[in-house]
Amino acid sequence: MDRFRMIFQYFQSNSESVMNGICGLLALASVKMYTSFEFSCPCLPQYNLAYGLGVMFVPPIILFLCGLILNRQSLVMLEEWRRPPGHRKKDLAVIRYMCSSILQRAMVAPVVWIVVTLLDGKCLICAFSGSIDPEKFVGFPNVSTVQVQQLLAKVPCKDDELMRNNTSRKAVSRYLRCCSQALGWSILLILIIAAFLARWLRPCFNQATLLQARHWSNYIDIEQKIFEETCCEHSRLFAHKCILHFFESMQQEIKLHSFSLPREGEEAEGEEGLLQGITDQDQVNKLLKTWYYEKPPLDVS
Amino acid sequence: MDKFRMIFQFFQSNQESFMNGICGIMALASTQMYSAFDFNCPCLPHYNLAYGLGILLVPPFILFLLGFVLNNNISMLAEEWRRPQGRRGKDPSVLRYMFCSMAQRAMIAPAVWVSVTLLDGKSITCAFCTSVPVETLGNASHPPLSQGEIQRLLARIPCKEIYNGQQLIANEVAVRYLRCISQALGWCFVLLMTTLAFLVRSLRPCFSQAAFLKSRYWSHYIDIERKLFDETCAEHARSFAKVCIQQFFEGMSTDLVAARCHLPRKAPANAGEAAEKLLGIIDQGTMNMALKSWHRCKPPLHLHPPALPTGNGWAGEGQPPTHPSAPRRETAAYYSWV
Numbered sequence: 001m002d003r004f005r006m007i008f009q010y011f012q013s014n015s016e017s018v019m020n021g022i023c024g025l026l027a028l029a030s031v032k033m034y035t036s037f038e039f040s041c042p043c044l045p046q047y048n049l050a051y052g053l054g055v056m057f058v059p060p061i062i063l064f065l066c067g068l069i070l071n072r073q074s075l076v077m078l079e080e081w082r083r084p085p086g087h088r089k090k091d092l093a094v095i096r097y098m099c100s101s102i103l104q105r106a107m108v109a110p111v112v113w114i115v116v117t118l119l120d121g122k123c124l125i126c127a128f129s130g131s132i133d134p135e136k137f138v139g140f141p142n143v144s145t146v147q148v149q150q151l152l153a154k155v156p157c158k159d160d161e162l163m164r165n166n167t168s169r170k171a172v173s174r175y176l177r178c179c180s181q182a183l184g185w186s187i188l189l190i191l192i193i194a195a196f197l198a199r200w201l202r203p204c205f206n207q208a209t210l211l212q213a214r215h216w217s218n219y220i221d222i223e224q225k226i227f228e229e230t231c232c233e234h235s236r237l238f239a240h241k242c243i244l245h246f247f248e249s250m251q252q253e254i255k256l257h258s259f260s261l262p263r264e265g266e267e268a269e270g271e272e273g274l275l276q277g278i279t280d281q282d283q284v285n286k287l288l289k290t291w292y293y294e295k296p297p298l299d300v301s
Numbered sequence: 302m303d304k305f306r307m308i309f310q311f312f313q314s315n316q317e318s319f320m321n322g323i324c325g326i327m328a329l330a331s332t333q334m335y336s337a338f339d340f341n342c343p344c345l346p347h348y349n350l351a352y353g354l355g356i357l358l359v360p361p362f363i364l365f366l367l368g369f370v371l372n373n374n375i376s377m378l379a380e381e382w383r384r385p386q387g388r389r390g391k392d393p394s395v396l397r398y399m400f401c402s403m404a405q406r407a408m409i410a411p412a413v414w415v416s417v418t419l420l421d422g423k424s425i426t427c428a429f430c431t432s433v434p435v436e437t438l439g440n441a442s443h444p445p446l447s448q449g450e451i452q453r454l455l456a457r458i459p460c461k462e463i464y465n466g467q468q469l470i471a472n473e474v475a476v477r478y479l480r481c482i483s484q485a486l487g488w489c490f491v492l493l494m495t496t497l498a499f500l501v502r503s504l505r506p507c508f509s510q511a512a513f514l515k516s517r518y519w520s521h522y523i524d525i526e527r528k529l530f531d532e533t534c535a536e537h538a539r540s541f542a543k544v545c546i547q548q549f550f551e552g553m554s555t556d557l558v559a560a561r562c563h564l565p566r567k568a569p570a571n572a573g574e575a576a577e578k579l580l581g582i583i584d585q586g587t588m589n590m591a592l593k594s595w596h597r598c599k600p601p602l603h604l605h606p607p608a609l610p611t612g613n614g615w616a617g618e619g620q621p622p623t624h625p626s627a628p629r630r631e632t633a634a635y636y637s638w639v
Binding site for chain 1: 420492525
């Protein structure tokens with residue numbers, strides 16, 4: 001029982017920290033993904049917006065789903081939600097608590113991606129370079145709208161032959177990057193204030209319900225882990241018994257066929273006891289063949 | 302059995318994390334393989350497509366097969382599938398569970414390769430550079446060329462050093478266009494895979510939780526039973542070998558005593574453990590003879606039972622009595638490694 005107690009304590013103390021660790025790793029992975037991703041704006045009128053917004057919003061969805069998949073507690077919550085009531089009533093407050101804690105953890109990596117994208121600025125420059133007003137910037141010639149659109153679409157590409165010597169390109173770029181970074185910092189500030197307020201004001205509302213929900217959600221998590229551990233332990237003992245029965249039945253069969261006088265005494269000593277009466281090459285071969293061709297039934301009564 | 306219990310607990314608790322670890326290592330290995338691979342587009346009209354799509358699709362297939370090969374449980378699955386029914390019924394849902402969990406783990410490294418290839422863009426650029434829409438992206442004022450010449454020109458897009466179609470369509474424009482398409486495909490592929498994984502994981506508790514628990518228990522059981530059986534056989538083989546060798550040395554010692562017509566030297570009563578372990582062989586000549594005999598004429602795989610105190614004659618078959626004076630029968634023993 002001591003062993004079980006140690007295992008319980010380990011799981012209890014580390015369930016939250018394991019989930020926080022996974023959350024942090026995903027956030028780091030999202031930053032690494034962004035830096036290793038080679039952003040290459042197509043610089044074509046209709047494609048820019050799709051590409052820029054796609055790179056800003058599709059990876060966060062992927063990271064959110066990954067956050068849900070990698071979190072063990074989401075499975076536990078789903079099982080608790082879908083199980084038949086049976087002898088144990090379902091408490092919706094517990095399920096709500098588990099759901100909100102899972103969603104909060106899963107939202108960290110997508111938010112990190114969006115904020116990093118905005119602070120870097122490339123995505124917004126690519127997406128909205130075609131939407132700015134060309135009259136505000138000197139250096140765009142007075143040509144037809146289509147050509148201006150094409151020129152503006154090429155602003156994100158510094159090395160393009162049309163844009164290489166264009167002075168207004170830098171102005172447009174700076175303007176868009178400024179907007180992008182302002183948006184990024186604002187989002188970050190709002191989220192941090194929201195998190196701060198949520199943590200500070202939570203004890204003012206329904207603290208007792210919260211404590212209960214947290215206790216029982218922890219309980220459900222631990223109960224499931226212990227059930228799995230017990231099943232493993234049980235299957236090990238079952239297998240052990242099954243194999244012992246098999247060896248004994250082989251021993252009896254051999255005794256029946258070889259007509260040898262039984263050995264004196266019930267328990268053979270030393271190594272002979274471990275041999276369980278199987279002392280011959282043919283007997284060993286027969287045992288192994290029987291193990292394959294006729295596995296013993298799953299019955300250790 | 303305590304030692305076995307600790308080992309089994311280690312395997313059981315760490316079986317899942319061990320397999321996940323192998324899975325993660327293979328995913329990292331696939332990104333490393335991609336970055337170490339020197340991509341060399343042939344820049345010829347029909348070879349580009351074959352090369353580009355080959356690099357995109359053939360390594361994932363190899364990685365998928367490798368994922369199965371490196372998984373220890375594949376032999377367990379095959380064994381359970383092919384064994385005769387005997388006295389134990391077969392449950393197809395257990396086999397399905399084992400196969401699905403192995404296939405899921407084996408799919409990760411190929412998916413990583415395909416995503417990294419698409420997000421990098423070189424493969425698609427090489428494969429589809431001849432399909433770039435020249436009418437929309439190129440210079441309309443270029444003099445018309447035959448289809449074959451246009452194909453040859455466009456095929457050189459990935460190779461910047463030899464590209465000579467700058468008047469037809471700028472190299473950077475074409476590369477940016479193709480890379481944009483490739484990256485869009487890449488992100489869509491990753492999104493699709495992640496959504497599939499999420500659905501598979503989250504729909505299972507809603508529909509078949511009881512069946513899942515049963516399949517998982519019995520698949521673990523089959524795994525543990527196999528390991529336990531191997532351990533028991535190894536233990537048995539050790540004991541078998543120990544008794545066989547002990548009987549060999551005893552036989553040698555008895556033979557030598559009989560051959561030299563010496564009375565066996567009685568060890569003094571307080572000789573201690575070391576003298577017992579010498580098994581009656583106490584000089585160089587005897588030891589050399591024992592070693593030679595072990596090499597030239599290994600004993601048969603048949604252990605003699607210990608002598609009975611009453612001295613009744615053996616009536617059983619297959620158990621010849623040992624006479625100290627009879628020479629040791631030489632029988633060739635056939636080892637079969639089961």
